[in-house]
Amino acid sequence: METGPEPQESAELQQESAQIVALQVLAWLASDDELLPAFLNATGAGLGDLRARAGDVDFQGAILDFLMMDDQWVVAFCDQHGLPYTAPQAARAALPGGEPVHWT
Structure with a gap:
């Protein structure tokens, strides 16, 4: 009887899937001549940082945070993918x- 992945494996798979989405967002941003400069300005990153830090989970978080600043960006990205x-x-x-912030 198979019981499925161990909790640790499941969390690792979730993070891998999340990293794939973040990299898809980065590629989507890089293809947009208006959004890419806005992303670079908002994060303080340079063009060289995109490739150098693409695998950094903290940078990937910043990529996703930027996308979620505007619902229209989320819709456009998700529709395209x-x-x-x-x-x-x-x-x-x-x-x-x-993780969600609990203010109480």
């Missing part, structure tokens, strides 16, 4: 620092 509109938020939650 055939993803549910909740995918960027789920991806962000699976990366370090993406």
Whole structure:
């Protein structure tokens, strides 16, 4: 009887999936002549940082945070990639620092 992946494996798979979504967002941003400069300005990153830091989970979190600043960006990205509109938020939650903030 198979019981499925261990919890540790499941979390690792979730993070891998989240990283894939973040890299898709980065490619989507890089293809947009208006959004890419806005992303670079918002993050303080340079063009060289895109390739150098693409595999950094903290940078990937910043990519997803930027996308989620505007619902229209989320919709456009998700529509282009055939993803549910909740995918960027789920991806962000699976990366370090993406835990929900509890203010109480």
